[in-house]
Amino acid sequence: MVFLAPLFLFGLLAALIPIAIHLIRRERPPKVVFGSIRFLKNTPKKLILFQHLQQWALLLLRALLISLLVFAFARPLLNQSLAKLLDADPQSAVLVIDTTLSMRYRGVFAAALAEANDFMDNLGPGDEVAIVVLGERATVLTDFTDEPAALRRALDSLTEPSFGASSIRSGLALADEMLAAATFENRSITLLSDFQATGADGLEGSWKLAPGVAFTPIDVGVEETQNLTVVDVRVPATLIDGIQADPVLARIRSSGSLPVERAQVSLLIDGEVIERAAVELTDVSEKVVEFAYILEGSGERAIEVRVQGDDFIDDNSRYAAVTIEPKVDVLVVNGEASSDWFDDEAHWFELASGSGVASPFFVTSTVPNRLTPELIQSVEVVVLLNVSDLGLQQSRVLSDFVRAGGGLLVAPGDQTSTAGSTLDSILPGRLVGSQRLRIGDYRIIADFDRRHPLFAKLPVEWSSRFQRVWTLEAKEGAATLMRFDDASPALLDAKVGAGRVLLTAMPLDSEWGDFPLQPLYLPFVHESLNYLAARPSEPASYVIGDSEVADFTAVGLTRLERATRSQWVAINSDTGESALARVSAESIFDAVINPENTTLAPREVRTAQRMVELESPQRLWWWILSLVLLLLLAETLISNRTYR
Template sequence: MSFLSPWFLLGLLGVAIPVAIHLGRRQKAEKVVLSTVRFLKNTPPKMIFFQQIQQWLLLLVRAAIIALLAIAFARPFLAQSVSAGAGLSPRSLVIVLDTSMSMRYGDTFDRAQKAALEILGLLRTGDEAALVPFSDSTGPVTELTTDLLQVAASVRSLDSAGFRSTNYLPALRLADQMLRAARHPDRAVYLISDYQRQAVTGYDNRWQLSPGIAFEGIAIGAEETTNLAVTEVKSPVRIMRDQEEHVIIGRVRSLGSQSPSDARISLLINEKIVATQNVDLTDRSEAVVTFPTKFSKRGIQRGAVTVEDENFAPDNTFFFTINFLRPLAVLGIAQASSAKVQADATRWFQSALGRGGESPFHLELVRPREFTGDGLAHYDVIALFDVAELTSSAVARIAAYLTRGGSLLIAPGNRVKPQSFNRLFQRLTPAALEQKYVAANGDYLSIAGIKRRHPIIKALGFSENGDFGAARFRGHWLTKPVAGSHVILRFDNGAPALLEKQVGRGRVLLFAFSLDTQWHNLPRQGMYVPLVHETLHYLASRKPIKPSYTVGEPVPMHLPAGNAVRVTAPEGAETILTSATEDTVYFRTTDRPGYFTVRGRQTQEILAVNVAPAESDLTFVAPEQIGSALVNKTRRRPDAANPFIADHAEKSQRLWWWILLLVLFLGLGETLLANRTYR
């Protein structure tokens, strides 16, 4: 026990006061002369003895009151309790456990779990601990608790390391945040990792732990490692013609402390080995192999380049996809009174699509009077070029085609009559046509309002292809948007230039101008070709996907409103993605390498996912390389700033309250006892 105001203990000398009073008031026996003792009784010895006990007890109570008052004013506290609250004995620590892919090498992760359990086993009752598993981000966290068995159970529940890369900073930041609110100021971070060289050298050493937080690095990486990894594959993304030879290039690297002398590398297409090569690695750490191959089967092809390595399997295979597409089928309906006019109305559009076997589009043209609406299911997009009239039955078939998920592109020109157009397409068009607008005195309009979040606009990539600034419009159709439509482009006079509407499961796009040079110079601008291509890809929901993704990388998927897709992972887990509005959704559970299958009403894709190449580097460094940069040597503020410690210290100093309460009860007892003794 210690005292905040020990000078008040001089008050203990006051204990002599009741002793002096007691001794001074002792009555001496007086002799009284009586004529007779006949009427007096002898005092029983018991009563005399009991009275003496009461007097001594009264003396002790009075002395205790004075002594307790002196002790109370001296503000006593329990030194052991305060030292515990100040962190001299109990500890607060956070175990930061690496679960990245490199921890799958050998029994590294098992040893990491064992090291975490050993740390917990050294803690005592009253200590608190937390667990932060991490890879490129933090995993399920166990908050600071004195229930050490719960933390140990969390460590054991981690089945194995994952396939993600290593990033120390998010986990260390979280551990630092947790320890700043810890109960005890004896705080430390224990980082259990293999200390991969690429992760340590890439660490941002400008950030440090808060003052007063210690760092302990526990390295459990293997001393000697052997690892062959396929780190890169270059392949064609899309193929349009069959039996054409393509070259697939793979890069294999030795990324361990020991390098094998040779390697056997194979190319697999649709899970069948089509070629194998042996490479010599005696004098080098990497090799590049080429595999000439041909494709004859249409659809998405599953490709993989693999190397034989029994030491570390996760990076032995690099997965990729090749999309052997049929050309996107476009049915163009062109209004014309002669072959020459028809050629001019569609010439620019045909030129933008390209000709021959190299084009990703196949365009068929038909005149309105020849269009019956039969066989529309064979086309990805229907395009109306300056079409003035169609039969009601043909329009009904287009509407049914849209309801089932088809797409329609409308580009009205000079020959279109607003009344006839609005009557025929009122259920389909995103806007009603009102009248033609023609700029006067040689003036022109330009595109000023752009909905940049729309998939077409995002795909154009203005930073590479420019924008619409050079396009000059002498005229356009004034339109009145209908309910449910939205504007993608606007002229600088505020009039809509490109509108969209959802019809059933299909889409309709309306340009307020023709796609030739009747009213503008857009076909002569560099933006015209990518605009036409991206518009058709968007309408047909044919967004080219990447040949491969990295573990942890979000995959964007464009879904029409109300649609859904089912994503099946390599191990069979399923995720359903839905979209309430026309927007891009992201699949974020790319947590392992392999093929992810995407299926929906209008979608069937295969996503190839690979581990990060940097995570395959199995060379390690000492923990001190990161620990020296982490520790903040700035002096810590006084511990009383911690609310837990201040509260604990305050409670430990409330002992004087109880002493005063005891003095009150003793005072009452003294009053009762004094009345009984000297009555």
């Protein structure tokens, strides 16, 4: 049994009134002095006992009358448990908790957890609840359950926000999708967030919550914030030893609602503070800091730029990982060496690839008859310029070199023969013959594979002219990277084992054309050698939540084990999470609520209505009042007989 108006049960204390009156009005027999009692009649003991029983029955009957009146006004219900009554309108609710980086601001996440616990305290015993968290992505912390203990344990597991960034829409969309398969028709979403403006991106479109889904946004953010952040660190991921590197640049930004006028920025290399700089932000919100320190040496460097002077320290550092590699070792085999630079086959190529200390290549030259296995094995790329043919041992060593991962560039010239080459097994094409064009006629580069990494950094327009070219016949599996204007191949590429081979249709000197005199010549040589060297070029910088570093949940520098090598990588937060500008909870509500939703009465009102519906078919209070009338009549009869 339960009561719809349980406060009336305090009226049971009124049942003590008849007992109190009985005790107060209890009469003591008077003492009368008689000279003789011979004329007095003895009263039977049974009559006295009967009167006592009538008085006790009258007392209990009056207390029962008051108790029944109290029960009637308390409106009892039979066969309805308290849980069922309070769960008369159960709901399926999803609690979405923002755990992105901005929630790390002082006191914000603690406020969110407090609101989450208040949300749990206000749930009905029959409500089912799921919890969704917004971290690197929207994820389900716990699926629908009506067990408060399981929900409390899930909340206790949220010890701190993540370093990730995700949109409010992604969390609401996941919650909306979960509610589509929920048990109850009464569905709701509660969002706990600081309502960062960048997190609200994507809510301006036509997407809305499903009809019938109630939405409650709760703002736990801070109105006045101070924040300094390092939004960018400019340093190349790979440097070449011996080449002067650009200085490290860092961009510092004030992104809170309150300005920060001064800050101190530190540059740390491999965990050691190398340089400090003071930054004035009095008149600007952003400034670029240039450090004087120049990276040098070889190997990997772990770089951190740290700013100090604000209230939000979790985004004060930005990281970068740099690998300083040695120069690419290149061996040039000159098939037409000459003391006259104009006639020397390798002059232009060596000028483009190895001149000056700023070159990323270390070039060694030799001639075919001095090409030894030791020379081949000591380099990363071998270039054959107008080489007629090689010996069987040289060809075998060179083939093994390529299959083991080396690079080979073959540029045939007038010394090259069309007869079967000893390198035919690794070349991507066959030399059919050379074609000398008429005077005034020439070939130009008409097309190239823009998607190929060799051409990723090269311009689109090629102005080189060739009066003589080789006719190439591509082998099966070879890729044609460049074509002349007559559609014949100009450059072929093939992967041989772990290495690569490039075959050109023209020499790389000025004898057959003006290619070495064109601005594109030097970048073409550099990109070709870099492509053939095939040094690992995996990214060294990631944003928290990227798939390749999905197992890492904190920002910083870490070692990533790749298939071919172990590499230092930098994991940073999304700079958008450092922008603490906010939007109102009302604007979020207006952006996502479905206009087809009907206004629902408060839960307390709907529960009261449900109580009345449950009470109507029973009407126990009416039967209790009827019993009270009968007992009142019985009380009247008994009292008249008792005190007559």
